[in-house]
Amino acid sequence: MSKILIVAEHAEGKLNGGVAKTVAAAKGVGGEIHVAVFAADAAAVAEQAAKLDGVTKVLAVNNAANANPVAAVLAPQIVEVASGGYTHVFVPGTTFGKDLAPRIAAKLDVQQVSDVMAVHGPNSFDRPIYAGNAITTVETPAGTVVATVRLASFQAVGAGGSASVETVSVGAAVPTHTRYVKLEAQKSERPDLQSAARVVSGGRALGSSENFKVIFDFADKIGAGVGASRAAVDSGYVPNDMQVGQTGKIIAPELYFAVGISGAIQHLAGIKDARTIVAINKDPEAPIFEVADIGLVGDLFQVVPELTGKV
Amino acid sequence: MKALVSVKRVVDYNVRIQVKSDGSGVVTDGVKHSMNPFDEIAMEEAVRLKEKGKVTEIVAVTIGGAKNEETLRTALAFGADRAIHVKEEGEVQPLTAAKAFAAVLKKEEAKLFLAGKQAIDDDANQTGQMVAALLDIAQATFASKVEIDGDKATVTREIDAGLETLEVDLPAVITTDLRLNEPRYLKLPDIMKAKKKPIEAVSFADLGVTPAAGLKTTKTVPPPARSKGIMVKTTDELVEALKSKGLL
Numbered sequence: 001m002s003k004i005l006i007v008a009e010h011a012e013g014k015l016n017g018g019v020a021k022t023v024a025a026a027k028g029v030g031g032e033i034h035v036a037v038f039a040a041d042a043a044a045v046a047e048q049a050a051k052l053d054g055v056t057k058v059l060a061v062n063n064a065a066n067a068n069p070v071a072a073v074l075a076p077q078i079v080e081v082a083s084g085g086y087t088h089v090f091v092p093g094t095t096f097g098k099d100l101a102p103r104i105a106a107k108l109d110v111q112q113v114s115d116v117m118a119v120h121g122p123n124s125f126d127r128p129i130y131a132g133n134a135i136t137t138v139e140t141p142a143g144t145v146v147a148t149v150r151l152a153s154f155q156a157v158g159a160g161g162s163a164s165v166e167t168v169s170v171g172a173a174v175p176t177h178t179r180y181v182k183l184e185a186q187k188s189e190r191p192d193l194q195s196a197a198r199v200v201s202g203g204r205a206l207g208s209s210e211n212f213k214v215i216f217d218f219a220d221k222i223g224a225g226v227g228a229s230r231a232a233v234d235s236g237y238v239p240n241d242m243q244v245g246q247t248g249k250i251i252a253p254e255l256y257f258a259v260g261i262s263g264a265i266q267h268l269a270g271i272k273d274a275r276t277i278v279a280i281n282k283d284p285e286a287p288i289f290e291v292a293d294i295g296l297v298g299d300l301f302q303v304v305p306e307l308t309g310k311v
Numbered sequence: 312m313k314a315l316v317s318v319k320r321v322v323d324y325n326v327r328i329q330v331k332s333d334g335s336g337v338v339t340d341g342v343k344h345s346m347n348p349f350d351e352i353a354m355e356e357a358v359r360l361k362e363k364g365k366v367t368e369i370v371a372v373t374i375g376g377a378k379n380e381e382t383l384r385t386a387l388a389f390g391a392d393r394a395i396h397v398k399e400e401g402e403v404q405p406l407t408a409a410k411a412f413a414a415v416l417k418k419e420e421a422k423l424f425l426a427g428k429q430a431i432d433d434d435a436n437q438t439g440q441m442v443a444a445l446l447d448i449a450q451a452t453f454a455s456k457v458e459i460d461g462d463k464a465t466v467t468r469e470i471d472a473g474l475e476t477l478e479v480d481l482p483a484v485i486t487t488d489l490r491l492n493e494p495r496y497l498k499l500p501d502i503m504k505a506k507k508k509p510i511e512a513v514s515f516a517d518l519g520v521t522p523a524a525g526l527k528t529t530k531t532v533p534p535p536a537r538s539k540g541i542m543v544k545t546t547d548e549l550v551e552a553l554k555s556k557g558l559l
């Protein structure tokens with residue numbers, strides 16, 4: 001039977017929403033599901049993880065070195081825990097997980113499965129390649145299965161569980177060659193891009209950060225999160241954490257507005273799971289219209305304020 | 312200080328990928344290939360560090376068949392001093408690639424391993440981290456800013472929450488994100504000069520690398536197609552369409 005270890009991502013005492021989706025992927029494998037929380041003081045996060053449906057045990061690993069998530073510091077501790085009979089190590093497919101998982105896999109001497117989007121069994125998974133323009137089914141060889149989970153492909157499990165929490169001590173020596181300095185986080189009152197039911201994204205066409213106001217105003221009116229194309233981020237209109245796409249965030253909102261975005265394959269890679277895509281673009285030939293469920297050809301500076309007034 | 316930069320030959324990012332109808336993979340024959348865009352950024356960063364006097368020698372390394380020489384020539388045109396071609400035909404998965412790069416890094420005694428954060432073919436985003444793990448050295452992934460100061464590097468990373476800064480001791484692995492720099496346009500004289508720069512061929516056996524057991528791909532299919540959408544003419548029609556779908 002499978003025994004799955006999920007590494008909890010968390011910040012400021014809060015469990016990351018991606019963990020509940022990672023548990024959903026683990027449930028597809030079946031077997032025991034344990035969540036390990038590495039922190040300076042893991043108690044609060046462990047308690048949240050214990051509530052996730054399907055989790056059978058939570059392991060709390062307290063260590064001052066775990067105050068900030070540094071892959072090089074976490075990996076040896078995870079490898080030690082994973083050596084306790086685990087068949088799988090699953091990590092959310094966030095920047096946290098993408099940074100960390102290969103460090104675990106290499107230490108366990110196994111290839112890693114990146115961006116699991118469907119689970120066919122303990123050793124068979126679907127994953128995207130070429131910016132999601134092809135989906136492969138892969139089978140893992142013998143050994144521990146280390147995988148990151150593509151969060152947009154799974155629905156979060158509920159929080160009605162009550163797993164036991166066990167404090168474990170880990171002896172692995174942690175390196176000091178990698179030191180956390182600081183995090184400049186964007187504080188936003190808007191819904192989080194990765195879990196928002198509605199997202200409005202702006203592209204290069206916005207032309208400036210001031211002009212992005214039309215996007216923010218519309219988003220606020222409909223309670224949406226705000227995203228952007230790479231071109232808009234590169235041009236400095238909005239910060240990097242708003243980029244949607246192959247190399248930004250992969251999102252799955254109910255409703256997505258692509259405003260002044262041409263629809264490059266790298267951008268589309270981030271919105272393949274959006275339920276309904278609305279495109280607003282002045283160019284009727286823009287590729288975004290090939291994937292849009294509803295398209296409107298027009299000047300965004302006229303169309304978007306008009307919409308804001310009408311919804 | 313020596314920097315090692317890994318470069319991969321991939322299907323060009325502008326190509327529309329075709330999946331073979333028998334499910335055996337994607338069509339790569341006869342389509343344009345180029346250097347993985349993130350690796351270009353890694354090359355550019357190495358060259359800038361050399362221009363700033365932080366790096367004294369740049370060695371480019373690739374793993375793959377004969378055609379990968381093109382990619383190495385591109386790296387040499389960027390400004391690599393020499394190149395190493397790990398000759399292997401067929402698919403090389405990240406852990407195996409990482410073992411080869413780790414062996415080269417050790418042999419070359421390079422202080423910096425620069426790599427793209429992911430290759431745009433398999434989108435794995437693993438190799439750099441694996442090299443760091445195998446050598447038990449520091450890693451700073453998804454870099455948007457790199458500053459070298461003596462035997463330390465300060466790296467700003469693009470993460471989901473914003474921008475994170477790490478300080479790492481060298482040797483270290485740094486993987487590049489899109490906004491680290493804008494790769495230069497290669498000029499003809501540099502391309503000509505690159506033709507004369509040395510490329511050393513080595514094999515996995517030379518490096519003492521045994522390929523790790525790989526993932527087996529059993530099927531490759533196109534993503535589910537989206538159903539054809541509708542066009543509306545006015546914002547009123549748009550609001551109406553959204554309401555009728557229960558979305559507003």
Ligand SMILES: Cc1cc2nc3c(=O)[nH]c(=O)nc-3n(C[C@H](O)[C@H](O)[C@H](O)COP(=O)(O)OP(=O)(O)OC[C@H]3O[C@@H](n4cnc5c(N)ncnc54)[C@H](O)[C@@H]3O)c2cc1C
Nearest residue numbers: 203204205229230231245246247248260261262267282300
């Ligand atoms: C390795 C790699 C990774 C990448 N990763 C990503 C990624 O993660 N995410 C991403 O988004 N991109 C990514 N890109 C970049 C991608 O290829 C495109 O360059 C980018 O998405 C273009 O952004 P855009 O659509 O905003 O700009 P453009 O392509 O310039 O499109 C602007 C659009 O706005 C329209 N427009 C202009 N004015 C108006 C107006 N007044 N009203 C209405 N419409 C107007 C134009 O018709 C045009 O369609 C990546 C590229 C590479 C090479």
